[in-house]
Amino acid sequence: MATISINHLSFSYPTEDGQKPLTLADVSATFPDGGFSLLTGPSGSGKSTLMKIMSGLYPKFGGVITHGEIQLNHTPISEIPETDRGQLIAMMFQNPNQQFAMDTVERELLFTLENQCVPPSEMMSRVDRALEYVEITALRHRQLNSLSGGEKQKVALAVIIAMKADTILLDEPFASVDPVARQLLLSKLAKLQHEEHKTIIISDHDLEDYDAYIDHLFVLNGTGNSLTLLNETDAQEKMAAFQRQDTSDQQLSLPTKVDQPVITAHDLSLTAGTSTLLKQPEINFFKHHITLLTGANGTGKSTLLMALSKLHQYDGTLLLNQKEIAKIRNNQLYRQVALVFQDADQQFLNVSVAEELALSLKNSQAAAYFKERLPGFLEKLQLDHLQDHVVYTLSGGQKKKLQILEMLIMATPVLLFDEPFTGLDFSSLQTIMAIMKQVAHDCHQTMLIVSHQLFGLDALVDYHVTLANNQLQYVEGLA
Secondary structure, eight states, rough: OOOOEEEEEEEEOTTTTSSSOEEEEEEEEOOOOOOOOEEETTTTSSSHHHHHHHHTTTTTOEEEEEEEEEETTEHHHHHHHHHHHHHEEEOOOSSSTTTTTSHHHHHHHHHHHTTOOOOHHHHHHHHHHHHHHHOOOGGGBBBBBGSSSHHHHHHHHHHHHHHHHHHEEEEETTTTHHHHHHHHHHHHHHHHHHHOOOOOEOOSOOTTTGTTHHHHHHHHESSSOOOEEOHHHHHHHHTTTTOOOOOOOBBBOOOOOOOOEEEEEEEEEEEEEEEEEEEEEEEEETTTEEEEOOOTTTSSSHHHHHTTTTSSSSEEEEEEEEEEEEEOOHHTTTTTTTEOSSSSTTTSSSSHHHHHHHHHHHSSSHHHHHHHHHHHHHHHTGGGTTTTTGGGGSSSSHHHHHHHHHHHHHSSSEEEESSTTOOHHHHHHHHHHHHHHHHHTTTOOOOEEEOOOOOTTTGGGGGEEEEETTTTESSSBBB
């Protein structure tokens, strides 16, 4: 059991010229002992930063506290020895890849327990219980780098559960999980709170499904200088805007005979380890259309995008403009197809935002178009004031907006998106979808988008393909 108190906290990421712009400015709040609290706010407001300060990771590994402090049970977190802190607070990162140190799921959990100095005789029972609790026992011996984004988030949660910390911090924990898994994991966390009296604090943009579970809703404003606990009426009003949307009546067209295939598959087979993900007799994706691809975690959606990008082997025939993808030279293929990775950090090649944008413009197939429109796009995405910032200091939402923009600038005829909307607040989501639609139209692009986020996509996509039971199938609705 633990109470976290934030007392007039100000925090900065100092710049190279010695300036100390504040990410958080004089914020105060108390996260109650044994409560289930939700922290929300716009992209870039400082939510992830605040979570890392609460966990004790900052300022040790980044930034400086310029004023105030955070206390755990009336003791400043900075004064709690690291060996003790791990027993008291555990944090799940927004990007699980930044947490993993080992190669397999089981070894990752064992490594965590070794660092906690858990007696060897207790380790396996803790691992068993954590995997069973999150319902991922089947992933126990899988390579972490072979898992889908949603599966990795489940593993990261299992690690947190195995640690048995009193306070659990989770930063965007459901960004890549499907809706069914999201509700399952939320119920598991609520069970931990009620049965084991854990203090749980979640940071999230998407407030869907939380109304049945949380005790407290905190809002951090866009400038990071106000952290407010909403009263019950205001909290319910804010949550009501995020009721799970019924997409069953949102109809889309099926492809027509006049549509031109740009990607064609015949007897396509995709595997991961010993598992068969896809056995597809035939399917086409069509030129100058935006197609949505959905399916449960681990069914092979990301693997299909990687196969289309020549990053994963396949059996059968997979054609791009009637040419076998496996036989196209890399430099020719990547002038035609680009993949927007699920993890934005994997896409960046330079240090600053300006350098990233300059590189994309240099290699763009529509440089004149984007040079004219780039200032407007940056302003709409609220990235215009961040061009001298190091990309890795951006928030998760800011990274995602930058990543999508720079890949749009490349203007490849075919653009593949793997969960492009994770970490985006509602306003950013609406803006980025509008820009994607505009660019696809103006640059005559074909887009294939993997997404668990469905709200509003009927205005963006033309077609919808589902992946279930190892088969791809066009459907007429978003449900």
